[in-house]
Amino acid sequence: MAESGKIEYRPISVREALTEMKDASEIMIDLAYSAALFNSHELAEEVLELEKRVDYLAYMIDMSTMLAARDAEDAQHLTAVTTVAAATNKISDAAADIAAIVLKEIGIHPIVRKAFEQVEERLARAIVKPNSILVNKKLGDLELAAKIGVDIIAIRRRQKWLIDPSEKERVVEGDVLIVRGAPHGVDELKALAEGKIKELE
């Protein structure tokens, strides 16, 4: 069990933090359902990793909004922000609950597969090996969406999460890529990240 990190106030942009929370919570839900569909421990673990990030952001938003309120009117406006942040956090908690069903092996009934397999796209995790041709390339230059129909929706780099990474972001050895796309493209991307395929056509 990972130890919960100590939380200290840091000046952040509430707007950026809440945007990241919203994006992360949506990715978490998709990842969690995919984890249930494929009974995948690795996807479930990524959900829990993201959950830690969202929890951290929730604390930062709380502290920042408290500091921002100067009078009753400010407080009234900011309540809307904290309420939405709390609801977004709740969505990410719900995703973590799905991950827990998978990780605790409570059981994924065949019904679940039947219900979720209507989804045409799938999510997967790919870990970038040192010999991968992806290393040091900019996401924009790779043109993954055009070439193999895959989007990189998040990158986990050690303890850091890049949600919805920019085109300018370079892939680094050891990156955990969270990808979304058609099953075939997703498999191809995994092979590229692992250095098993050396060409991207």
Added chain:
Amino acid sequence: MAITEEHFKKIVDKLVSLKDTSEIMIDLAYSSLLLNSRALAEEVEALENHMDDLHTDFELLVLSSGFTPEESKDFLGLIRLGVVTEEIADAAMEIADVVLRGLEPHPILRLVIEEAEETVTKITVSESSSLVGKKIREAQIQEETGMWVLVIRRGNWWLRPRPDTVIKAGDTLIAAGYAEGEADFETLASGDSKTTEEDE
């Protein structure tokens, strides 16, 4: 006693509905906040009530499956998943509640949501629209207008648009996208564009 195929299918359908409804609620809730729209927030509220009924039906179906002790773990997983969809629906309701309670959405909220979508519009498909009878996949709404359909309201029912969903006259489409596409989208749904489109 083994679970019958019919019973199995019923549970699958209910689970799909629970998942879809909870996701529609999230989309609508954020949109209601973006537009400070009571009407959309009220849709979320109506769906929340619908969700409660769905969830009860789902739990009753699962519990009446006649499973064996060995299967009980798998069925527990099903029950838990149902609970999760309900949690998501509750979170959506909390977001919509900000609008219903008349809390002025802070400018930050608008910025956060606008990153993804600039505007949300609601329009009823007229009899003469070229969309009538088309599947979402064929309708090419996003290609033609830059707006994408978040949810379809058909009478008292909400549908999540899937590639195979057929659009009917009288459907209310709630769509998000860039403000420039709104007029094109309205023309497409109201049917005025039918001739021009065929001319092309």
